[in-house]
Amino acid sequence: MLDHLLELSPSVGLDTLLLLPVLIALEAVLSADNAIALAALAQGLENPALQRKALNLGLVAALLLRIILILTATWVIGYWQFELMGAAYLLWLVFQYFTSEDGDEEHPHHGPRFTSLWQAIPMIALTDLAFSLDSVTTAIALSQERWLVILGGVIGVVTLRFMAGLFIRWLDEFVHLEDAGFITVGFVGVRLLLKVINDSLVPPQWLMVVLIALVFAWGFSRRTRTEAGVKSNGARVGGGE
Numbered sequence: 001m002l003d004h005l006l007e008l009s010p011s012v013g014l015d016t017l018l019l020l021p022v023l024i025a026l027e028a029v030l031s032a033d034n035a036i037a038l039a040a041l042a043q044g045l046e047n048p049a050l051q052r053k054a055l056n057l058g059l060v061a062a063l064l065l066r067i068i069l070i071l072t073a074t075w076v077i078g079y080w081q082f083e084l085m086g087a088a089y090l091l092w093l094v095f096q097y098f099t100s101e102d103g104d105e106e107h108p109h110h111g112p113r114f115t116s117l118w119q120a121i122p123m124i125a126l127t128d129l130a131f132s133l134d135s136v137t138t139a140i141a142l143s144q145e146r147w148l149v150i151l152g153g154v155i156g157v158v159t160l161r162f163m164a165g166l167f168i169r170w171l172d173e174f175v176h177l178e179d180a181g182f183i184t185v186g187f188v189g190v191r192l193l194l195k196v197i198n199d200s201l202v203p204p205q206w207l208m209v210v211l212i213a214l215v216f217a218w219g220f221s222r223r224t225r226t227e228a229g230v231k232s233n234g235a236r237v238g239g240g241e
Helices: 002-008 014-018 020-030 032-042 048-071 080-099 117-142 146-171 177-197 205-219 225-240
Strands: none
Touching: 032 048, 032 117, 032 146, 032 177, 032 205, 048 117, 048 146, 080 117, 080 177, 117 146, 117 177, 146 177, 177 205
Protein backbone atom coordinates (compact mmCIF):
# COMPACT_ATOMS: atom_id res chain seq x y z
CA MET A 1 0.00 0.00 0.00
CA LEU A 2 1.27 3.49 0.82
CA ASP A 3 4.43 2.18 2.49
CA HIS A 4 5.49 0.53 -0.79
CA LEU A 5 5.14 3.85 -2.61
CA LEU A 6 7.17 5.69 -0.03
CA GLU A 7 9.98 3.16 -0.40
CA LEU A 8 9.95 3.73 -4.15
CA SER A 9 9.76 7.52 -3.90
CA PRO A 10 11.12 8.82 -0.59
CA SER A 11 11.33 12.41 -1.81
CA VAL A 12 8.31 14.44 -2.85
CA GLY A 13 8.29 15.45 -6.51
CA LEU A 14 7.08 14.44 -9.95
CA ASP A 15 7.98 10.79 -9.30
CA THR A 16 5.70 10.73 -6.27
CA LEU A 17 2.80 12.31 -8.16
CA LEU A 18 3.24 9.80 -10.99
CA LEU A 19 3.00 7.01 -8.44
CA LEU A 20 -0.42 8.12 -7.18
CA PRO A 21 -2.31 5.98 -9.76
CA VAL A 22 -0.32 3.02 -8.48
CA LEU A 23 -1.45 3.94 -4.96
CA ILE A 24 -5.08 3.80 -6.07
CA ALA A 25 -4.56 0.38 -7.68
CA LEU A 26 -2.76 -0.97 -4.61
CA GLU A 27 -5.50 0.31 -2.31
CA ALA A 28 -8.13 -1.39 -4.47
CA VAL A 29 -6.32 -4.74 -4.41
CA LEU A 30 -5.04 -4.77 -0.82
CA SER A 31 -8.12 -3.24 0.83
CA ALA A 32 -10.48 -6.01 -0.31
CA ASP A 33 -10.47 -7.67 3.11
CA ASN A 34 -11.27 -4.33 4.78
CA ALA A 35 -14.01 -3.58 2.25
CA ILE A 36 -15.77 -6.91 2.70
CA ALA A 37 -15.67 -6.54 6.50
CA LEU A 38 -17.29 -3.11 6.22
CA ALA A 39 -19.87 -4.42 3.74
CA ALA A 40 -20.74 -7.28 6.08
CA LEU A 41 -21.15 -4.87 8.98
CA ALA A 42 -23.41 -2.63 6.89
CA GLN A 43 -25.52 -5.68 6.02
CA GLY A 44 -26.43 -5.84 9.70
CA LEU A 45 -28.98 -3.19 8.75
CA GLU A 46 -31.84 -4.74 6.76
CA ASN A 47 -32.78 -1.58 4.85
CA PRO A 48 -30.53 -1.04 1.75
CA ALA A 49 -30.89 2.74 2.08
CA LEU A 50 -29.65 2.57 5.68
CA GLN A 51 -26.77 0.34 4.56
CA ARG A 52 -25.62 3.02 2.12
CA LYS A 53 -25.97 5.74 4.75
CA ALA A 54 -24.04 3.64 7.27
CA LEU A 55 -21.18 3.21 4.81
CA ASN A 56 -21.15 6.89 3.85
CA LEU A 57 -21.25 8.25 7.40
CA GLY A 58 -19.11 5.45 8.83
CA LEU A 59 -16.34 6.08 6.31
CA VAL A 60 -16.47 9.85 6.91
CA ALA A 61 -15.87 9.05 10.58
CA ALA A 62 -13.20 6.55 9.53
CA LEU A 63 -11.40 9.22 7.50
CA LEU A 64 -11.35 11.56 10.51
CA LEU A 65 -9.95 8.75 12.67
CA ARG A 66 -7.31 7.96 10.02
CA ILE A 67 -6.19 11.60 9.94
CA ILE A 68 -5.98 11.66 13.74
CA LEU A 69 -3.94 8.45 13.60
CA ILE A 70 -1.61 9.93 10.98
CA LEU A 71 -1.07 13.13 12.98
CA THR A 72 -0.37 11.16 16.17
CA ALA A 73 1.38 8.18 14.56
CA THR A 74 4.84 9.10 15.87
CA TRP A 75 3.40 8.83 19.38
CA VAL A 76 1.23 5.77 18.61
CA ILE A 77 4.25 3.83 17.28
CA GLY A 78 5.76 3.94 20.75
CA TYR A 79 2.88 2.00 22.30
CA TRP A 80 2.42 -1.62 21.22
CA GLN A 81 -0.85 -1.65 23.17
CA PHE A 82 -2.61 0.12 20.25
CA GLU A 83 -1.70 -2.67 17.83
CA LEU A 84 -2.69 -5.26 20.42
CA MET A 85 -6.11 -3.61 20.78
CA GLY A 86 -6.48 -3.51 16.99
CA ALA A 87 -5.59 -7.21 16.71
CA ALA A 88 -7.96 -8.12 19.56
CA TYR A 89 -10.81 -6.15 17.97
CA LEU A 90 -10.39 -7.77 14.54
CA LEU A 91 -10.09 -11.26 16.02
CA TRP A 92 -13.18 -10.56 18.16
CA LEU A 93 -15.10 -9.66 14.99
CA VAL A 94 -14.03 -12.95 13.40
CA PHE A 95 -14.94 -14.95 16.52
CA GLN A 96 -18.33 -13.24 16.78
CA TYR A 97 -19.04 -13.90 13.10
CA PHE A 98 -18.20 -17.61 13.09
CA THR A 99 -19.91 -18.34 16.43
CA SER A 100 -23.12 -16.40 15.75
CA GLU A 101 -26.31 -18.19 14.73
CA ASP A 102 -27.01 -18.50 11.02
CA GLY A 103 -29.63 -16.17 9.62
CA ASP A 104 -32.86 -17.38 8.07
CA GLU A 105 -33.48 -17.80 4.33
CA GLU A 106 -34.87 -14.30 4.02
CA HIS A 107 -31.93 -12.70 5.88
CA PRO A 108 -28.96 -15.10 5.56
CA HIS A 109 -26.50 -12.62 7.07
CA HIS A 110 -25.19 -13.93 10.40
CA GLY A 111 -22.75 -11.21 11.36
CA PRO A 112 -23.55 -8.35 13.76
CA ARG A 113 -27.12 -7.03 13.51
CA PHE A 114 -28.10 -3.43 14.21
CA THR A 115 -31.44 -1.92 15.08
CA SER A 116 -30.39 1.63 14.15
CA LEU A 117 -27.99 3.46 11.86
CA TRP A 118 -26.07 4.90 14.82
CA GLN A 119 -25.11 1.46 16.06
CA ALA A 120 -23.48 0.55 12.75
CA ILE A 121 -21.52 3.77 12.13
CA PRO A 122 -19.08 3.47 15.10
CA MET A 123 -18.32 -0.18 14.27
CA ILE A 124 -17.58 0.67 10.63
CA ALA A 125 -15.26 3.51 11.69
CA LEU A 126 -13.47 1.45 14.35
CA THR A 127 -13.03 -1.52 12.01
CA ASP A 128 -11.37 0.68 9.40
CA LEU A 129 -9.15 2.20 12.11
CA ALA A 130 -8.01 -1.27 13.22
CA PHE A 131 -7.13 -2.14 9.63
CA SER A 132 -5.25 1.17 9.26
CA LEU A 133 -2.96 0.69 12.27
CA ASP A 134 -0.33 -1.35 10.47
CA SER A 135 -0.13 0.51 7.15
CA VAL A 136 -0.32 4.05 8.56
CA THR A 137 2.32 3.56 11.25
CA THR A 138 4.61 1.87 8.70
CA ALA A 139 4.13 4.73 6.25
CA ILE A 140 4.93 7.34 8.90
CA ALA A 141 8.06 5.43 9.88
CA LEU A 142 9.24 5.59 6.26
CA SER A 143 8.36 9.21 5.48
CA GLN A 144 7.64 12.44 7.32
CA GLU A 145 5.57 13.76 4.40
CA ARG A 146 2.27 13.76 6.27
CA TRP A 147 0.32 15.30 3.38
CA LEU A 148 1.14 12.28 1.21
CA VAL A 149 0.08 9.86 3.93
CA ILE A 150 -3.16 11.80 4.44
CA LEU A 151 -3.75 11.79 0.68
CA GLY A 152 -3.26 8.03 0.72
CA GLY A 153 -5.80 7.80 3.53
CA VAL A 154 -8.36 9.83 1.56
CA ILE A 155 -7.84 7.69 -1.54
CA GLY A 156 -8.11 4.57 0.60
CA VAL A 157 -11.44 5.63 2.11
CA VAL A 158 -12.92 6.59 -1.28
CA THR A 159 -11.76 3.23 -2.69
CA LEU A 160 -13.24 1.43 0.31
CA ARG A 161 -16.63 3.08 -0.21
CA PHE A 162 -16.74 1.99 -3.83
CA MET A 163 -15.57 -1.56 -3.09
CA ALA A 164 -17.82 -2.01 -0.04
CA GLY A 165 -20.82 -1.02 -2.18
CA LEU A 166 -19.90 -3.76 -4.66
CA PHE A 167 -19.35 -6.31 -1.93
CA ILE A 168 -22.78 -5.67 -0.39
CA ARG A 169 -24.27 -6.88 -3.67
CA TRP A 170 -21.79 -9.73 -4.13
CA LEU A 171 -22.36 -11.06 -0.61
CA ASP A 172 -25.88 -11.99 -1.72
CA GLU A 173 -24.60 -13.60 -4.93
CA PHE A 174 -21.76 -15.83 -3.72
CA VAL A 175 -22.19 -18.52 -1.06
CA HIS A 176 -18.70 -18.46 0.48
CA LEU A 177 -17.78 -14.81 0.04
CA GLU A 178 -18.74 -13.57 3.50
CA ASP A 179 -16.87 -16.47 5.14
CA ALA A 180 -13.85 -15.74 2.94
CA GLY A 181 -13.93 -12.08 3.93
CA PHE A 182 -13.88 -12.83 7.65
CA ILE A 183 -11.10 -15.40 7.20
CA THR A 184 -8.97 -12.65 5.67
CA VAL A 185 -9.92 -10.32 8.53
CA GLY A 186 -8.52 -13.03 10.78
CA PHE A 187 -5.27 -12.97 8.76
CA VAL A 188 -4.92 -9.24 9.40
CA GLY A 189 -5.68 -9.66 13.10
CA VAL A 190 -3.09 -12.43 13.46
CA ARG A 191 -0.53 -10.35 11.54
CA LEU A 192 -1.03 -7.43 13.94
CA LEU A 193 -0.76 -9.78 16.91
CA LEU A 194 2.49 -11.29 15.61
CA LYS A 195 3.86 -7.78 15.12
CA VAL A 196 3.23 -7.10 18.80
CA ILE A 197 4.84 -10.37 19.91
CA ASN A 198 7.89 -10.27 17.62
CA ASP A 199 8.43 -8.39 14.35
CA SER A 200 10.46 -11.28 12.95
CA LEU A 201 7.37 -13.51 13.08
CA VAL A 202 5.33 -11.22 10.80
CA PRO A 203 4.78 -12.86 7.37
CA PRO A 204 5.95 -10.85 4.35
CA GLN A 205 3.42 -8.69 2.52
CA TRP A 206 3.59 -10.81 -0.65
CA LEU A 207 2.61 -13.91 1.31
CA MET A 208 -0.38 -12.08 2.81
CA VAL A 209 -1.47 -11.00 -0.67
CA VAL A 210 -1.20 -14.57 -2.01
CA LEU A 211 -3.16 -16.02 0.93
CA ILE A 212 -5.88 -13.36 0.64
CA ALA A 213 -6.11 -13.90 -3.14
CA LEU A 214 -6.52 -17.67 -2.66
CA VAL A 215 -9.22 -17.22 -0.02
CA PHE A 216 -11.11 -14.75 -2.20
CA ALA A 217 -10.86 -17.12 -5.17
CA TRP A 218 -12.67 -19.67 -3.00
CA GLY A 219 -15.13 -16.98 -1.90
CA PHE A 220 -16.12 -16.28 -5.51
CA SER A 221 -16.18 -19.96 -6.49
CA ARG A 222 -19.88 -20.68 -5.93
CA ARG A 223 -22.97 -18.62 -6.63
CA THR A 224 -26.16 -18.84 -4.62
CA ARG A 225 -28.85 -21.10 -6.02
CA THR A 226 -31.14 -18.16 -6.75
CA GLU A 227 -28.45 -16.32 -8.67
CA ALA A 228 -27.38 -19.46 -10.52
CA GLY A 229 -31.01 -20.13 -11.43
CA VAL A 230 -31.46 -16.62 -12.81
CA LYS A 231 -28.33 -17.03 -14.96
CA SER A 232 -29.49 -20.43 -16.17
CA ASN A 233 -32.99 -19.21 -17.05
CA GLY A 234 -31.56 -16.22 -18.83
CA ALA A 235 -29.34 -18.48 -20.92
CA ARG A 236 -32.32 -20.71 -21.87
CA VAL A 237 -34.46 -17.72 -22.82
CA GLY A 238 -31.64 -16.36 -24.94
CA GLY A 239 -31.20 -19.74 -26.61
CA GLY A 240 -34.91 -20.01 -27.34
CA GLU A 241 -34.92 -16.71 -29.14
